[in-house]
Amino acid sequence: MHETNWGLLIVVYLFLGGLSAGLFFASGLANYLKVDDKPAYARVARMGALLAPWPVAIGSGLLILDLGNWYRFYKLFMHFRWESPMSIGSWLLTVFTVIAFLYLYSWLKEDERTWIFSKIPASWKLVHRLNVDISSWRETLGMIGFPFSIGVGIYTGVLLGAVSSRPFWNTNLVAQMFLFSALSSGAAALLLAMVLDKKNPIEKHETKFLVTLDVVFISLELFIILPYLIHGELSTQAVKQALDLILGGPFTFIFWGPFLFLGLLVPLAIEVYELFPAIFKGREFHGSRNLALAAASLVLIGGFLLRYIFVYAGQMSSFHSKMGLLQ
Amino acid sequence: MAMKKKRYALVIDSRKCLNCKACVVACKAENKVPVGHFRNRINEERKGEYPTLSINFEPEQCHHCDEPSCVRVCPTGASWQRKDGIVLVNYDECIGCRYCMIACPYDARYFNEEEGVVDKCTFCVQRVDKGEVPACVETCPSKVRVFGDLEDPKSRIRELLATRRYKVKEPQTGNGPQLYYLL
Numbered sequence: 229m230h231e232t233n234w235g236l237l238i239v240v241y242l243f244l245g246g247l248s249a250g251l252f253f254a255s256g257l258a259n260y261l262k263v264d265d266k267p268a269y270a271r272v273a274r275m276g277a278l279l280a281p282w283p284v285a286i287g288s289g290l291l292i293l294d295l296g297n298w299y300r301f302y303k304l305f306m307h308f309r310w311e312s313p314m315s316i317g318s319w320l321l322t323v324f325t326v327i328a329f330l331y332l333y334s335w336l337k338e339d340e341r342t343w344i345f346s347k348i349p350a351s352w353k354l355v356h357r358l359n360v361d362i363s364s365w366r367e368t369l370g371m372i373g374f375p376f377s378i379g380v381g382i383y384t385g386v387l388l389g390a391v392s393s394r395p396f397w398n399t400n401l402v403a404q405m406f407l408f409s410a411l412s413s414g415a416a417a418l419l420l421a422m423v424l425d426k427k428n429p430i431e432k433h434e435t436k437f438l439v440t441l442d443v444v445f446i447s448l449e450l451f452i453i454l455p456y457l458i459h460g461e462l463s464t465q466a467v468k469q470a471l472d473l474i475l476g477g478p479f480t481f482i483f484w485g486p487f488l489f490l491g492l493l494v495p496l497a498i499e500v501y502e503l504f505p506a507i508f509k510g511r512e513f514h515g516s517r518n519l520a521l522a523a524a525s526l527v528l529i530g531g532f533l534l535r536y537i538f539v540y541a542g543q544m545s546s547f548h549s550k551m552g553l554l555q
Numbered sequence: 556m557a558m559k560k561k562r563y564a565l566v567i568d569s570r571k572c573l574n575c576k577a578c579v580v581a582c583k584a585e586n587k588v589p590v591g592h593f594r595n596r597i598n599e600e601r602k603g604e605y606p607t608l609s610i611n612f613e614p615e616q617c618h619h620c621d622e623p624s625c626v627r628v629c630p631t632g633a634s635w636q637r638k639d640g641i642v643l644v645n646y647d648e649c650i651g652c653r654y655c656m657i658a659c660p661y662d663a664r665y666f667n668e669e670e671g672v673v674d675k676c677t678f679c680v681q682r683v684d685k686g687e688v689p690a691c692v693e694t695c696p697s698k699v700r701v702f703g704d705l706e707d708p709k710s711r712i713r714e715l716l717a718t719r720r721y722k723v724k725e726p727q728t729g730n731g732p733q734l735y736y737l738l
Binding site: 233295296297300301303304306307309311312313314315318390391392393394464466543546547548 | 630631632648652653654656658659662666668670671724725730
């Protein structure tokens, strides 16, 4: 009988992987945008760099724990199978994590580096040789990391979308949906972290940058979810039946209520409300702290719920005609 | 010596099926399938109510597809296919990610929690390689199942497929299933 093979650990991992991708992307972009040859959002870039590697590192750990034989995970790296999204993904994830940690390192201040290396026994001379300033690599690392962050963000969707036997996933829109959701979660997490960091209060232009980024990504995500629904309803019977899971089936409420309304439309409305006067009326951006907090938290919840719904509903969808054991 | 190409497949005449489940039991005994798991099953379908009633039994197991999606998605190559079409799991390479179980359109695989690996019908390779037929085929009292080599023009399975109408399940998934159900 049909059972759920992938559970909450996979949901959390897909969310965390996407989050890292989004954080890195936002940080790289913040570092890339320049005013008078100086990064316009250097503090945003630094915060993003400091946060980016951790979620994906934790997520990869969870992924390994979810395996039937966790200690065999190294076998993933003994093979490269280009036909298997998981094989491509595990390589992509590893390279991205390394780049993200290097990028983090390049953003550390002198005293932070000294502090870290003071914790390492002085006799480990080889390790202490790594105590070098690579801040000049920031832009290069950001540039190299861009495609990998997009790759990781899109891979979490491809992992599901490439499974031809699950009509709920197997459309050409799931990968992009996950990508934009990942990028918007990253921008939202960055906004949340900057607002909560009371030592270095966030400045208005930084809030505006992150809110703008998030509005763009949420809108793109919406523009993918709508055709996903409409196109699905115009598709073959198996796809229509799969969509019934969120159109009347067990995932209907969580999709339309907590995910689409609370996790997508409400934060979009808040952020547009914040941005509108600044963009169209020429007034100053007010940048309310509480509204930013609310919007960012909701986006993160929405990002998690999207993965929850897709992982569980997708596994319930099938081409298999419904024959079972007689009661 | 040139080996002759082989392609094993199974023809199922489900109208003969009594739902006695001898095949399920024979498979469990032959392959030492752990408690709570099965490598084959009999789907049951009831249409209507008495007196206008029909009940349909349909044995099912791994379809040993031509383009098996389980093999395609496997990240370590643990799921693999022999040249004669039989899809197997290399237990030493399986990391237990269960991606193949999700990719299989027929729910033909199960997760062996004890070993942490995925397992499935093997067409009883240990018997087939000795020239015998799978346990489920041998045991079936009403001769529902015909196992054979599609490349062998004189085989019973070729004769059946040439002379009878048949269907395969969910061909639209593109897996090329090799369980043929006679109509």
